[in-house]
Amino acid sequence: MPGRLRVRRPSPTTVSFTVSDAPQRDSSPAKILFGLQILLRAILFFCVIFVGIARLRGSFFQENGRYVRWTEVWSSPLGLSVCRVVDAYNPWAVAATCALVIYGVFWRGYTEESLLVMRGFGIQTATSSSTYLSTASTRFIPTTQIQDIVIHEAFKGFEVRFYLAVIVEGQADVVVVFPQLLPKREILEEVWRGSRRCLYDVKS
Template sequence: MFFTAPPRLQIRTPSPTTIEFTVTTSLPPSLPLFILRPLLSTLRLLSLTTLTLLLLTRLFPPSESPPLPLLSFLTPVLALLSSLPIIPQALALPFYQFYPTLLLATYVSLYRVSTQESLLVMKQLGVQTSTTAGTLWGQGRKTRFIPTANVRDVVLLEGFWGWQVRYYVAVVVEGEGKLVVVFPTLLPRRETCEIVWRGARKCL
């Protein structure tokens, strides 16, 4: 997919007792990427603004007065939007086509292009796993902190994923029947898993 790359490992050591392993599908820093990212953000903003105004035009046609005085300033904006050629066609769609299409377009505008997952190991404190995926809001970031007292071990295992055998790093938590998989979405290669596993055990 555009703006993404195969999962790659980044290692950061903020202090002698802390190490962070990050697996990301984002592209490495480069001049073209530096230029294209603001363009992508601008397109997102324009898309979301157009979708919002489109929804308001559907709810409050320019021929009608907005039910709330605070929305009166939108009347000329909605009238201008209605003058665009494609807008009347979109507004003429039945509600069972208009709203699902609007929701889908909004989701695409908010979709997070790359995925990033990390494991932060803090000696004598604990480990923290995090996943950044989904959309720019909603499923944005999932984080879990596990105190050292509850960490029984950090293990390197292999299992079936579809028709493939994949290696993965997991945290064994005291009192829990399920393992906490460190990179559950990306499932990086064996070499990456081995580096993370050795580094995490060494820091703990």
């Protein structure tokens, strides 16, 4: 997907370009749908936690605790149903299913890539991870190692794609900016002009 560009200028010497393919949430139905997704993720997360506790109840959660009366929980209709289902399947199958559900709960569902330009210091590229459990992968290139910022073109299958690249001194390969999203040329040209203007103080 080409993605959308968001530009932030915290100071005259710093600019941030972020490209994301996340769905827009400007309208009220989109915001309501996003809220329902968050609620569903929370419900699934607590269901997985409850299933895990039910599986371990024979070792750790059988007697009443300080805040939770486990004997009443397991004797309730919901507790009896969950225990019956958990005990009916192989423990490894239950663990694998819970792991898949947890991955789905924390799955990001979109990609976000950014380029941070700081005059006199350098640039930093970042690509978000596929889940909310891990941080984004980043790379910092100091100004002294930046030879140029250019727009290249390459073939992807039978299609010509443009990409923004940083030529780094002493490296044979260029550093591709926004490598996963590969936004359209208009976005790349705006980022190219803005980054060079900030990095080199270009007036025109």
